[in-house]
Amino acid sequence: MNIKDIEYFNELMTTKNFSIVAQNFNVSQPTITMAIKRLEEEFNTKFFIRNKSHKELIVTDSGKQFYEHSKHIMQELKVASKEIRDADEQKIIFGLPPIIGTYYFPPVTPELLRNGLLDDLTIVSRGSSFCRKMLLNGDLDIALLGSNYPLKEPNLITETFARSPYKIIVGYDHPWANRQSVSIEELRGQRFISQNESFVQHRALKKMARLGHFRLNIVCQTDNVNILKALVAENIGISLQTAISINPDDRLHAIDIEAEDFPTFNMSIAYHARHYLTDKQQQLLDILRKSI
Numbered sequence: 001m002n003i004k005d006i007e008y009f010n011e012l013m014t015t016k017n018f019s020i021v022a023q024n025f026n027v028s029q030p031t032i033t034m035a036i037k038r039l040e041e042e043f044n045t046k047f048f049i050r051n052k053s054h055k056e057l058i059v060t061d062s063g064k065q066f067y068e069h070s071k072h073i074m075q076e077l078k079v080a081s082k083e084i085r086d087a088d089e090q091k092i093i094f095g096l097p098p099i100i101g102t103y104y105f106p107p108v109t110p111e112l113l114r115n116g117l118l119d120d121l122t123i124v125s126r127g128s129s130f131c132r133k134m135l136l137n138g139d140l141d142i143a144l145l146g147s148n149y150p151l152k153e154p155n156l157i158t159e160t161f162a163r164s165p166y167k168i169i170v171g172y173d174h175p176w177a178n179r180q181s182v183s184i185e186e187l188r189g190q191r192f193i194s195q196n197e198s199f200v201q202h203r204a205l206k207k208m209a210r211l212g213h214f215r216l217n218i219v220c221q222t223d224n225v226n227i228l229k230a231l232v233a234e235n236i237g238i239s240l241q242t243a244i245s246i247n248p249d250d251r252l253h254a255i256d257i258e259a260e261d262f263p264t265f266n267m268s269i270a271y272h273a274r275h276y277l278t279d280k281q282q283q284l285l286d287i288l289r290k291s292i
Contacts, residue, residue: 079138095131095143127198
């Protein structure tokens with residue numbers, strides 16, 4: 001089976017037009033026709049039927065079934081290509097969300113330095129949701145991920161290493177600066193400062209609004225947690241943050257949330273289930289398991 005034939009097939013499933021597929025790949029239309037014919041002969045079936053009277057390309061049930069597999073085939077080949085390239089370069093692409101990285105990575109660095117791994121790391125500092133997608137796409141080798149519930153992803157191997165409760169944070173001048181806890185219902189109408197959608201904190205914030213049956217009033221979004229905390233300290237709004245992100249010098253007061261079923265910030269080591277770990281990647285994994 002020719003990989004290029006599968007690429008042509010996938011594109012034809014998207015465009016439903018032989019001429020457009022030929023243009024997109026800069027080949028002749030007969031090249032596309034022959035590729036589809038080879039695949040159909042390989043499986044002894046028809047993937048497409050041409051309705052000439054309506055100038056329409058109809059996908060058969062066999063074609064739809066093969067497409068479900070062909071998408072995964074091309075994705076796996078893409079992942080394999082990236083992993084082989086990274087293995088040849090002896091680089092480790094490491095996903096490290098900012099909050100987890102700030103709290104957990106500094107204690108790990110001396111051991112990485114002693115083992116000569118620090119120079120081999122290429123760190124991607126993005127939100128956990130984004131890092132999770134990168135892992136699944138083969139763009140990361142290993143990552144530390146945050147999630148609002150224990151991470152269950154069939155294509156990832158995950159190991160939970162810590163949990164941290166969510167808190168409402170307010171500035172010292174806020175009326176709640178002396179409160180120890182707050183109910184979800186009391187949060188209705190408050191001005192919120194949030195991280196963007198690539199952070200699981202944003203999902204926890206939306207979960208909180210659903211539990212309280214109110215619409216969030218988000219006055220500012222940022223991917224920089226230090227800017228977020230500075231805005232809260234200036235009493236521009238309040239925020240929802242995991243306890244590990246709050247430091248004594250932030251000029252912030254952390255308040256417990258009165259809700260039994262509210263999510264907890266879970267932290268996990270993760271890598272792709274079909275990813276072959278190089279010696280250096282396995283060494284990094286062992287250090288992470290020992291040090292965090």
